[in-house]
Amino acid sequence: MPIPHTDVMPEAEFDTLTVSRGGGLPPAADLLQPVDELPEFASEPDLVCRRVRDELMLDGNARLNLATFVTTWMEPQARELMAETAEKNLADRAEYPQITAMEERCVRMLARLWHAPRPEQVRGCSTTGSSEAAMLGGLALKRRWQERRRAQGKDTARPNIVMGANVQVCWKKFANYFEVEPRYVPMEPGRYHLTADTLTAYCDDNTIGVVTVLGSTFDGSYEPVADVCMALDGYQAATGTDIPVHVDGASGAMVAPFLDPGLMWDFQLERVASINTSGHKYGHVFPGLGWALWRDAEALPDDLVFEVDYLGGSSPSFTLNFSRPGAHVVAQYYSFLRYGFEGLRNLAAQSRATARALAARIQAVAPYELITDGSELPAFAFRLAPGTHGFTVFDVSHAMRARGWHLPAYGFPAPCQEVSVLRLVVRTGFTAELAGMFIADLTEVTRNLHTARPAIAPPLKPLVTA
Structure with missing residues (x-):
């Protein structure tokens, strides 16, 4: 027929x-x-x-976008796998059990990579990105705090969460959407992320947790997670209040394990309850894919996990969405198998080496000075030296955009609002040839701006970035 x-x-x-x-x-x-x-x-x-x-x-050309941490290059084989599985719904786990198995394997790989004491007891899931993963981590912190307060016969009316003013916007959304008071530890001149010496002044019995950032979007720097945990150990000894830590490793959790093996930041620290990362950043997967992992079942309360049984089989679910393609999980599994530890280390090392070389070249171009140098995340921030007149970093960004480069300029939050910077992110696919062309264009643009029009007024709001 x-x-x-x-x-x-x-x-x-x-x-x-x-x-x-x-x-x-x-x-x-x-x-x-x-x-x-x-x-x-x-x-x-x-x-x-x-x-x-x-x-x-x-x-714009995604390869010339120096603002984003998000992956803009993948191998043809990975692209093919994504195309072949784009129509497969990750939520339909009974129909596509092998994609579910791949997701679970990725969680175990990350658990071991992040030194979980008992990898088999780690709970984790894929998400649409680090923003969702961070919100899930925040929700678990809030629920654990509520359960503990109720068990003590105390109210749960005024939860708060402590973090540096440099956190990504997803944490501000979390606090707003889920009614948690955000307590931002402000920046100071020369200190542009959270440090251990000031954070406990913002903590109290209502603090659900402290967020540390492994790779600030403002300048690529790591926050000292181990020092923060030590400060909270002292705070607990003095007050009896046990405050867990969530590590926002959107970028750094896929860089530090390969390039900074001696750095203490992950589940080796008992106070670290949960970690999130972006598969679509230094996990080498196109957007959007994130991962959220909890140390054990105690860190993720059971009543936050739903059993879904109306697609032909019962499966646990802890996400803020439902249907989404399984292609990104497949691509992450491919990436892990394709590169292995050595390959991922080589990719990260290449990006960091390129970032540091670029930073050194830029520092030699007057009148720029570095805020960071790319020695942590393969990203760094730089600014015009104090006393520079006639143009601003916003002029530089505008002129580079005219040449095809997206080089973001932004101001830091108060009380460092006088600091305005340019930030450059190096990702896989940013070749030495591109780096050379970038330096040539930046040098020429800077020379031209010395005699250019009056400076452009800065934008009213600081950077919001992926």
């Missing part, structure tokens, strides 16, 4: 849209149709594809 014809409209209805087949332009009237209204009729797929591609040409 022949398969019935399933076109949504008879082929003859498309005759007026076939002018593009010979390379001609569509009718002018068709070009003037509103772009924010659903068309009345279907169109030729090739024509629509060309229109979409033409519009996307106006976007």
Whole structure:
């Protein structure tokens, strides 16, 4: 029996849209149709594809985007696997058990990479990115605090969470969405992230946890997680209040294990209850994929985990969404198998070496001075030397954009609002040739700006970045 014809409209209805087949332009009237209204009729797929591609040409080149930490290059084999599994719903675990198995294997690999004392007891899941993973970590902190307070016969009305002013915006969203008071430890001149010496002044019995950042989006620096844990040990000894730590390792948790083996930041520290990372940053997967891991079942209360049984089988679920493609988990599994520990170390080392070399070259270009040098995350911030007149970092960013580079400029939050910087992120795929072209363009742009128009006013808000 022949398969019935399933076109949504008879082929003859498309005759007026076939002018593009010979390379001609569509009718002018068709070009003037509103772009924010659903068309009345279907169109030729090739024509629509060309229109979409033409519009996307106006976007920036992802490889020249030095603002983002997000992966912009993957091997062809990984791309193929993602294309082959894009239609598979990760939530439908009974139908696609092998993708679920791959997810569980990735969790175990990360648990061992992050020195979990008992990897088999670690609880973890994939997410759409570090923002979701961070919120899940925050929710677990809040629920543990609520349970502890109720067991003590105390109220749970005013939870707070302590973190540096440099945290990514997802933590501000968490505090807002889930009604937790954010307590930001402010920056100080020369200290642009959380340190152990001041944080306990912001803690009390209502503190659900302290967030530490392994790789600040502001300047690429690591926060001293071990020192923070030690300070909280002292705080518990003095007050009896036990405050857990969540490590936001969106970028650093996939860099430090390979390049900084002596750094204490992960589950080796008993106070670290949970860690999140982005598979789509230095995990070498296209966006969006994140991971959230908890030290053990005690760190993730059971009542936050739901059993889902209406897709043909029962499976646990702890996410803020439901349906999403399994392709990203498959790509992460491929990445882990493809590179192994040595390969991931080599990729991270190459990125860090490129970042440090770029930082050294930029420092030699007057009038720039470094805030960081790329020796932690493969990212660094730099600024104009005090006393520079005639142009600002915002002028530099604007001029580099005209040459195709996206080099972000932004101001730090109060009380360091007078500090404005440029930040450069090195990722896999940023070659030595690209680095050389970048330095050449930056040098020429800087030389031109010395005699250019008046400085551009800075934006009103600080950086928000992936």
